[in-house]
Structure formats: structure tokens, C-alpha cells
Amino acid sequence: MRHRFRLLTYCIVFLSMWGCAAPSSFRVTDFGAVGDGKSINTTAIQSAIDACHQAGGGQVLIAEGTFVTGTVLLQSNVELHIQEGATLLGSTDPRDYQSIDAFTDATGQVRGKCLIGALDVKNVKISGKGTIDGQGAAFHQGPLKKVLADQGLTKEEINELMGNRPFLLRFVRSSGIELRDIHLRQPAAWTCHFFQSTDILVDGIDIYSHAHRNNDGIDLDSSHDAIIRNCNIDTGDDAICFKTTSPEPTHSVTVRNCRLKSDWGAIKFGTESMGDMHHIDISLCQIHDTKGGGIKILSVDGANIHHIRIDSIEMTDTEMPIFVRLGERRRTYRDAPQQPVGSIDSVTISNLKASTRSLDSSRVNPPSGILITGTPDYKIGSVQLDNIEILVSGGGMDEHTQLIPEEMPARYPEFSFFGVLPAYGMYARNVTDLKLIDYDFKLKADDQRSAIRVQDVEQRQFQPKTKK
Structure with missing residues (x-):
């Protein structure tokens, strides 16, 4: 405060x-x-x-x-x-x-x-x-x-x-x-x-x-x-982007009541992420017609991302509503020394209602609603998703249910590189503590994949919405 x-x-x-x-x-x-x-x-x-x-x-x-x-x-x-x-x-x-x-x-x-x-x-x-x-x-x-x-x-x-x-x-x-x-x-x-x-x-x-290329909107950098x-x-490119091209952090930020459209990421943390990002509060935003991700939280160059609160977000026609990635790229900027691998912890996303893009306009076909992934050596900490409703386009086949995406710890962190996921609602792996409370994953068309698939998630709590 x-x-x-x-x-x-x-x-x-x-x-x-x-x-x-x-x-x-x-x-x-x-x-x-x-x-x-x-x-x-x-x-x-x-x-x-x-x-x-x-x-x-x-x-x-x-x-x-x-x-x-x-x-x-x-x-x-x-x-x-x-x-x-x-x-x-x-x-x-x-x-x-x-x-x-x-x-x-x-x-x-x-x-x-x-x-x-x-x-x-x-x-x-x-x-x-x-x-x-x-x-x-x-x-x-x-x-x-x-x-x-x-x-x-x-x-x-x-x-x-x-x-x-x-x-x-x-x-x-x-x-x-x-x-x-x-x-x-x-x-x-x-x-x-x-x-x-x-x-x-x-x-x-x-x-x-x-x-042109790289046409970001607002970049808060260190x-x-x-x-x-x-x-x-x-x-x-990114609509609102938090980044750190120096070891100095980006912190104490409030975003409220914005209307966003992007061809890459509407609300994004990273990819340039040497310094920490923390105490960032985003609420009451509308995201529409977004070819990339609605919310992307990416630490790949050493950032410790924590105490992030995102609340009351409406998305329509968004390729992937939520993407959280902890990686090991460790790129440097401005002649700063290389940072150790960072962390993602204390992230809360609540009261989100979203729909994915149609199959013919999605880079990943069939799409999924949520991807959360650390690496085998560096797990994401605490992530809580509360009151999440996502309408997914569907289209998953039986062959997709057995897919195991590559880890790619040092690659540029983009969800499309992981390809089709084995779950249409949420796929999560390498996470210490994951809560998904009051969720509802709906389908526009049939999908043979399960709603949720997790791997190497130590503590989990999944609670779907009570049907009325």
C-alpha cells in the first residue's frame, strides 16, 4: 500500500x-x-x-x-x-x-x-x-x-x-x-x-x-x-508490455480499464526479463480479436516475477487466453552480467471470461485455453486461477491426447512453439503449487482431448464451477 x-x-x-x-x-x-x-x-x-x-x-x-x-x-x-x-x-x-x-x-x-x-x-x-x-x-x-x-x-x-x-x-x-x-x-x-x-x-x-514489425504499444522497462x-x-506486437532490459526491476504498476487488441500479446511480461517484475495490478480490461496471447507471463532472462494480480478481464477471439512460462534463455542486455534463472510465484488471475479464435485463424489448431510450464530443473511457484470461464473452439482428435510437448527450456517463449497440447482447457507442468478454482471450460465443437492435463505438479487443487 x-x-x-x-x-x-x-x-x-x-x-x-x-x-x-x-x-x-x-x-x-x-x-x-x-x-x-x-x-x-x-x-x-x-x-x-x-x-x-x-x-x-x-x-x-x-x-x-x-x-x-x-x-x-x-x-x-x-x-x-x-x-x-x-x-x-x-x-x-x-x-x-x-x-x-x-x-x-x-x-x-x-x-x-x-x-x-x-x-x-x-x-x-x-x-x-x-x-x-x-x-x-x-x-x-x-x-x-x-x-x-x-x-x-x-x-x-x-x-x-x-x-x-x-x-x-x-x-x-x-x-x-x-x-x-x-x-x-x-x-x-x-x-x-x-x-x-x-x-x-x-x-x-x-x-x-x-x-512495421515490433510495433508495441506501451512498454514499461525497468x-x-x-x-x-x-x-x-x-x-x-504487444499492447501493454512489462519488461526489464536492465537488472533494475519494473514494479508498483496499476493498469485499469483498458481496451486492448494485439497480433502477439495483449498483456505481456517479458520477453526481455533481466530484472524482477513485481507488485503489478491489472483489472477491468477488455481484450478482443487478438491473434497471440491474451495474458503472457514470461521469465526467461532471470526475472523473479511475483505478486502479480490480474482481475476482471474479458477476452473475445483470443488465440490463447493465458500463457505462463519460466525458461532458461538468460539473454543479456546493455552489457549487464548474465543473471541466474529467475522464478514465477504469487500470481493470481481471477474473474476471467474468454473465448478462443476460430480454428482457421489459429496458429495452433486445435487451440487450448491455458498453458503453464516451467522446466524440469526450475519449477513455477504458486499460481492461482479463480473464476475462469473459457470457451474453446474444439477440434481435438484422439491422436492429440497422447502428445507430450517438448521442454525447450532455452528457446524463445512462445506458446505456438509447443504445438497442439493434450488438453483443450489447461495443460500445466513443472509447477509447485497450482490452484484452479471455479473453472468452466466449454467447447464450440467436439474435442477428444481432456479438459485438464498436468505433469509434475506437486500441489494441485482443481474445483469446477457448480452447475446450476
Whole structure:
């Protein structure tokens, strides 16, 4: 409760700060910005931000028009306000972007460039009902190579620019961050990345991110004391993702009342997971039309994931509603030393109602509702599932009942790699303490597999719903 009190106190102070006398306003057009959708306005917008900061803080205003820009960096005590009808549009030239705190992610790609960045700052805000659009489709390799070649760049110069696709927003080692109401669109990589940052409020934003690969929505990375609420997120990759690309933990986070759609994972822990993740509370969220997993809890690089509470979740047309994996990949990031194998413990998922996708749109056919698996040497600790209802598509054949999925302890943790499971409701193995209370697994079509299959589960308690 202490961290929640601290965060509540912070929010009151923060909102009071912004809600007092109207802050000084700095219009980007007064600094030479032109909202014609063509002119590059990086210098003008950065000048407005710097002037606002030097004046002690206030609001940088982007009103009517479409303003093209490369990387701009927020400064302490500055609010970037984009009015409804205005658009901040990312340049399609990779030379217009800066890299801050570059790192290599789990896919082996260098990251760090961004459209809007914040590095070692305090009390920053992005608000308004306008739009920030990264034009990520322009960064596909084929078209981009041609554009750069037509501009006379050498092959070496082109290859150097091809990597490090820009994120839309990046906050690094910063505190007192607020995002409110803004529309975030089509980055070339992740949409919104918080790294080693704290005191974060994300409220009422809308994300659509399908322009390229690795299009995550919100990534909380080695960050803490955060609230995410009332958001609508539709992504090609993870929608809301907790990760740790450093040994510092991600903790003390509340997610509430969000609507999520993803082609990979709607609510996800990992895969980058060097540091711990704990005391994370997620509730009252809707997940729909998700090709990957609804809830994925993955520790594979050393994270100790514990005290996770997920409650009151509705899912429709989700490929696998729950996937929990403790693995032994042990990948490193940012030159940190390799961590020992981590753990997963004290996880509670309650009041979940879900349906799986149709057979013709599932990568694993026939699908299953839940997969929970540690490894023979490293077992998952305590997991409790309470009041779980899953409608599964069915289709399992008699031959599927004898399947034993491979262990694959060091492989990338994706449920589809385990293939068809021998149970349609839940398959669990290598778990110390598993409770499944008040569950109801229903079928859309016949399935020869059993509802539940477990292997090497030391303590178990399974209690189906009482039929009325």
C-alpha cells in the first residue's frame, strides 16, 4: 500500500502543478514552424521547447496544421500540447532522428532513435486530442533503400541508416511523466517506451500501431510507480508490455480499464526479463480479436516475477487466453552480467471470461485455453486461477491426447512453439503449487482431448464451477 500512497500523493501534487494558473504558452509557429505537412520543423519545435524550459516551464502549443519533424527532446517542466485537429508527423528521412541511450533488444536490433524523447528530465507532459504519427511504413527496407539511393547515399551509408527504426515516444531515466488523451499512430518500432523512469501517469490515450514489425504499444522497462488507465490500444506486437532490459526491476504498476487488441500479446511480461517484475495490478480490461496471447507471463532472462494480480478481464477471439512460462534463455542486455534463472510465484488471475479464435485463424489448431510450464530443473511457484470461464473452439482428435510437448527450456517463449497440447482447457507442468478454482471450460465443437492435463505438479487443487 505504501507505493500506492506515494503514487497518489505524487499525482495530486503533479495535477495541482498543471492545474494552477495557466502556464506560459509557447506556440511553435512563433518559432518558425510551418504546418503545411511538408516543411521540416525540428529546429523550430525544439527552440520552442528550449525557450519554455528556460522560462521556468509551461506549455508548448501545436495548434492547427500538420507539422513534420525529426527528433525533438522534451525538457523539464514542459508540456507538449497538441490540439484536436493538429498532427505532429514524423519525418520519413532517418537522418532526421537522434538516438538516446541506445541498446540492443531481444531480436538483436539496435534501438534508441525516437520522434519525441526525454532524457534525465522531470515533470514532462504530452497532452491534447491531436495526433502524433510516426509514418512507420516509410521505414520498410525496400522503399527506404530506394529513397536513400536516389539521394546519392553510398551502400555503407544506407546500411548504417537502415537499422535502429525510431520509436514514437521514449522516456529515459525521467520522472513525473504524464500522457493524456493523445492519439499515437504508426511508429516504425515501439510506440511508447519508458526506461528506468518513475512516477508515470498514462490516461485516456489511443494507440494504433501496425506500420512495421515490433510495433508495441506501451512498454514499461525497468520502471516503477506507474498508472495506465482508460486507454485504447491496437498493435501489431504487444499492447501493454512489462519488461526489464536492465537488472533494475519494473514494479508498483496499476493498469485499469483498458481496451486492448494485439497480433502477439495483449498483456505481456517479458520477453526481455533481466530484472524482477513485481507488485503489478491489472483489472477491468477488455481484450478482443487478438491473434497471440491474451495474458503472457514470461521469465526467461532471470526475472523473479511475483505478486502479480490480474482481475476482471474479458477476452473475445483470443488465440490463447493465458500463457505462463519460466525458461532458461538468460539473454543479456546493455552489457549487464548474465543473471541466474529467475522464478514465477504469487500470481493470481481471477474473474476471467474468454473465448478462443476460430480454428482457421489459429496458429495452433486445435487451440487450448491455458498453458503453464516451467522446466524440469526450475519449477513455477504458486499460481492461482479463480473464476475462469473459457470457451474453446474444439477440434481435438484422439491422436492429440497422447502428445507430450517438448521442454525447450532455452528457446524463445512462445506458446505456438509447443504445438497442439493434450488438453483443450489447461495443460500445466513443472509447477509447485497450482490452484484452479471455479473453472468452466466449454467447447464450440467436439474435442477428444481432456479438459485438464498436468505433469509434475506437486500441489494441485482443481474445483469446477457448480452447475446450476
